[in-house]
Amino acid sequence: MTSRTPDPQFRPIRTFGRTGGRALSVRQQALVDDMLPGLTVPVGADAALDPHALFANAGPVCLEIGFGGGEHLIEQAQRAPGTGFIGCEPFIEGMAKALTGIKENGLTNVRLWMDDARPLMASLADHSVDQAFILFPDPWPKKKQQKRRLIQPDFLAALHRILAPGARVRFATDVASYADEALTRFLAHGGFAWQAERADDWRTPPEDHVPTRYEAKRLGDCEPVWLDFRV
Template identity: 60%
Template sequence: MTEDKIHLRNIRTFGRRDGRPLSRRQQTLVDDLLPRISIERESDAPITSSSLFDEAAKDVWLEIGFGGGEHLIRRARQYPDIGLIGAEPFIDGVAKALGGIDDHKLENVRLFPDDVRLILPRMEAGLIKRCFILFPDPWPKRRQQKRRLIQPDFLDDLARVMAPGAPLRFATDVASYADEALWRILQHGAFEWQAEKADDWRKQPEDHEATRYQLKGLGDCAPVWLEFQRI
């Protein structure tokens, strides 16, 4: 078995993939729209801007774990010349995002309905000019924390696909995850923390669109906003 195959086999997708039954419209979108805008899982083809979009996008941004797609859809509407990749393993979240894409006739969004770690190795180096990781599954129990997304192997892959100078935004409302993510990202060495004062991680960025999960307030602390830049 090749090293790449072993790497993919060892990935354990965070969270459960199935949720409540889809509405008739959502199921239609999953059946008809998703195949047209999704990134194929069972493929070795390199992922580039031109392979994703009919006309190469000005830049390509990535949102990892987009939940219900609120933030992803707003960004796509704000920046029609930017290509957005959204990765989300929960089918109900994917269905909600498809509804927004269909409602607004968005042509600049591509979805990967699975764990982003499965496609990062296929992405062209430097493809991603901005990345968002907003309120990822915190796996709050100590025995589960090894399944958190922010791990050295993931950061290796993310650093490779992010262009020098590209911003990375990480947000969580779980104190232990904020501490761990900050430590791991700084230890990695490919990202520079942009904070200069406490308000830089305490205050919600002005350009942020609140996510469905964020508004539930299920964490144990106020949201923490960690802004980094790829060195």
């Protein structure tokens, strides 16, 4: 689903696990084959794409990186029909579920990217995204795996470039070492202002949060940690 084919030797380290599992149902496969191409973001030259042009409304644009089963993405898009949502998810079953939600709810404010989020981010114009969600990314809990975690200095530099002044970023994880590492890296960047004023601000789900099935499984080693930032 990508229009660019980077040289494998220069491809960044993979930050996510498998991209496929059980076979899709006939209906899901039809959505992937017939509906996804029309919703796929046309990734091209670096910093050339204004994401506002992808949507009929000239409202804000929200980027969700790794939307899992799509519950959060679909509900947020329903709540804010004047906002354009771009959802990234390399796992085909998650993409099929998101397509189902888009179709069943008649959503016209969602575009999709079934691949690594970083080529998509590279294509977006400077200061063109108003909000970003990074909720429960692959935690890579083993020490030798942690270099695969998404929140790295290069990723944060790329994210900061595409965020508009005043943009909001939400990161969540249920792995304690990742929460500590991510907070350290966001703050070390210098362009992300952590919004927490007391412990409940990072211990309690934000009022506008949409719970997901992954979150409910409690697979991590701690209760979810919510880190909200402003640019």
